[in-house]
Amino acid sequence: MTLYILCFILFLTGLYGLLISRNIIKIVISLTIVEISIFLMLILIGYISGGIAPVIFQQEVPQHQAVVDPLPQTMVLTAIVIALATNSMILAMAIRLYKKYGTFDIHEINKLKG
């Protein structure tokens, strides 16, 4: 239970950063923190104590051998790659905004819009 709550506190830290920061780079960093906490939460739920990693070198899995759940790991593997793609897209937009307005501050960009 402690681990779940700590993981959620990491999520809340990212949410706090999203709400209070005015710099676009800091907003991207906060978004990454939120993503990381969600990945960790899914893997924490799928863990089985005493289980082996879902990589098997013999040809047979014995029925009594506990194996860590491979399904959340698969979904998180997909999510990590998509998070990387969306992050790079946000950063591309940020660099175009900087070229146009000369600042990363969202309040300044709001003032300067023509």
Place this chain on the structure above:
Amino acid sequence: MNTEIYLTIILIIMIILALTAIHAKDLLSAVIAQGGIGYGLVICFLLLKAPDLAIVQIVAETITIIIMVAVLHDSTRFEMRCPTCRRDIINLTSALILGATLLYFFVDAISVLPPFGEHTLRMSANYVYDAIEKTGATNLVKGVLWDFRALDTLGEAAVLFTTAMGVLAILRLKGRVKNN
């Protein structure tokens, strides 16, 4: 039991790094603190018996840091500071109230989850014990990813392609000129 203690220590370090990243004055140090969080996640994955995820995460984190440093190299390192206005106080108050509310409901909600380490395999029991027979893959994660749920992977590839096209369209400096 040992795993739980190590994970607790790493998570506390990650939370401290997150607060550092959010409050840093220099954007480059914020990016480095975020890299620390990502590499902490790699250690957590290794402790939680997920080696594939650790490999993917270490690559993804490195690429993210390289892109962020490239963006900062092209622009400014320092965050512009202006005096706190009323809007900042409203933002801070709403963030704290939202966080407290969400934490209350989360603590209420996780009572139905199984405790840490006592998860039971429900739908993936088939995947675990039949994967070798059905797919021939000894790496179960790859067996699920490329065989049982291959359509999901196709969707992921489509998302990646669309994002790459979007980045290309955003970063293109000159528009196409129609010559008549």
